[in-house]
Amino acid sequence: MALILRICKRSTKTLTCQRSRQVRLLSNDVVTQFQNLLGESNVSIAETTRQHHGQDESPFPGAMPDVVVSPKNTEQVSSVAKICYERKLPMIPYGTGTGLEGGVCAVKGGVCLDLSQMEESIDVNMSDLDATVTASITRIALNNYLHDTGLWFPIDPGADASLCGMVATSASGTTAVRYGTMRENVINLEVVLADGSILHTAGKGLHPRKTAAGYNLTNLFVGSEGTLGIITKATLRLYSIPEKMSATCSFPSTEDAINSVEQILLYNVPIVRIEFLDESAVDACNKYSHLDHPVQPMIFLEFYGSKAEIESQVDIVEEVISSQNGTELKWAKTTEEHSKLWKARHNALYAAKALRPGSKAKITDVAVPISKLAEILTKTKEEIKKEDLLCCIVGHVGDGNFHCLVMHDPSNQQELEKIEAFSSKLAIFAQDLGGTCTGEHGIGLGKMKLLEREVGNTGMSVMKSIKKALDPHNLLNPGHTVEIKLSEIVLSQS
Ligand SMILES: Cc1cc2c(cc1C)N(C[C@H](O)[C@H](O)[C@H](O)COP(=O)(O)OP(=O)(O)OC[C@H]1O[C@@H](n3cnc4c(N)ncnc43)[C@H](O)[C@@H]1O)c1[nH]c(=O)[nH]c(=O)c1N2
Ligand SMILES: CCCCCCC(=O)C(=O)O
Ligand SMILES: [Mn+2]
Secondary structure, eight states: OEEOOOOOOSSSSSSOOOEEEEEEEHHHHHHHHHHHOOOOOEOOHHHHHHHHHHHOOSSOOOOOSSSEOOOOHHHHHHHHHHHHHHHHEEEEEESOOOOOOOOOOTTTEEEEEEGGGGGOOOEEEETEEEEEEEEOOOOHHHHHHHHHEEEEEOOSSOOOOHHHHHHHOOOTTHHHHHHHOHHHHHHEEEEEEEOEEETTTTTTTOOOOOSSSSSSSHHHHOOTSSSOOOEEEEEEEEEEOOOOOEEEEEEESSHHHHHHHHHHHHHHOOOOOEEOOOOHHHHHHHHHHHOOOOSSSSEEEESSOOOHHHHHHHHHHHHHHHHOOOOOOEOSHHHHHHHHHHHHHHHHHHHTTTTTTEEEEOOOOOOOGGGHHHHHHHHHHHHHHHHHEEEEEEEGGGGGGEEEEEOOOOOOHHHHHHHHHHHHHHHHHHHTTTOSSSSOOOOTTTTTTHHHHHHHHHHHHHHHHHHHOTTTOOBBBBTSSSOOOHHHHHHOOO
């Protein structure tokens, strides 16, 4: 009979450890099995390692996995999955841990598969404008590699996330208004399923720009948040690196700023980034990133194209913003100014957190149809004022998507409840206006009820059927996104 090794807080020997008030047990022959498979240095039960892998950038309290394994290739991922499947152990894929919805928290313990240590491979098809990357490749690593080819991968959440993690969360960010999200930019995926089998979602080695061949298995895994399979490779669309110019503009009110955005889109200006910051976010970014913008609602814009193309886009934008009381465009004149501007925007999360050191930050992520954006922002601002919240708003407003970042003291129960109520209310506003509770960060641990509200009973039951078909024992990132209960599994097997 197998010896039992209890993973513990201070030692790796025989003490019990509390995680979410439950005792976890992992037999030591599993650890040995992983060590034999991957080598001792690629299997860790050290507390610091487990803690690090059970926590992302969200305010959710971390939950440690029992063991962290670092497979080097797809075959090893598959072998790990086979062991977990056989022993009914939870599997939690880990990309770079930049997620904002608690996706890597091992709420039921189990085996964290750290994919950042996979062999690095980038296979570029210059003439077909695509690249296939392994799970350890991050967004910035791909773009650095591509730099001299004149190509790039434009989806930009700011954080240097792994590209397969970005597939798993259906990430987007500042450039989605022009290039779409991960959904529109993935051509094929290699995925290890719960039982260890290896799936190529669009056929092995194929990379067509479009396909009508059967169900869209590729998109099934986009946004699956580690609950349907472990993504080991992704084939992605690439684009030519354009000439670019950036500018900012301030407005007397949020409504004026949002009206401008709506009109710029209506005029079909092929804008690449159009980002909103409310006055609190401007204040935070000024302080954190040493900028000196007037503390007023703003938009940051980026234009791509030849000089003539940019000039014609700018003519329209200038006319629109002056009709909406906006200031003259203030241009980033040098490459350094351009980088400083977008770095400041991408650091907005940290800038806002720095307003109240030591606090935690609740981040909302709703998206509405553009026509409803001014309405929901007005309502949101009223709520913030009524509840007296310390809140910054930034938004990828070209997609109707915005974030509120609400600072709070996590030990103050009253404050916590107020903030949770605000966040749910905002998600419900968005859904009632024809939008979604999450434009880009995903469901994770905190939005399961909202997902149900959004897709309805039938939608939920279809999602659960898919989950049960692909992961009948609920081993892949259990407790996240689409949760199936034990009673439902038993029911489906009888
Ligand atoms: C400062 C800052 C700013 C932003 C953001 C983060 C931060 C810190 N994000 C969020 C984040 O960068 C985004 O969710 C990434 O896609 C997460 O990728 P990681 O590799 O870090 O996944 P991470 O390791 O955090 O995992 C996230 C989820 O995906 C699963 N997963 C990871 N790799 C997997 C794989 N290979 N196979 C299967 N499942 C896998 C995990 O199990 C988990 O459920 C964001 N996002 C966004 O969309 N737009 C934005 O604007 C921003 N902005
Ligand atoms: C006020 C900052 C909230 C930022 C949340 C991270 C994110 O998605 C982004 O766009 O930045
Ligand atoms: Mn965002």
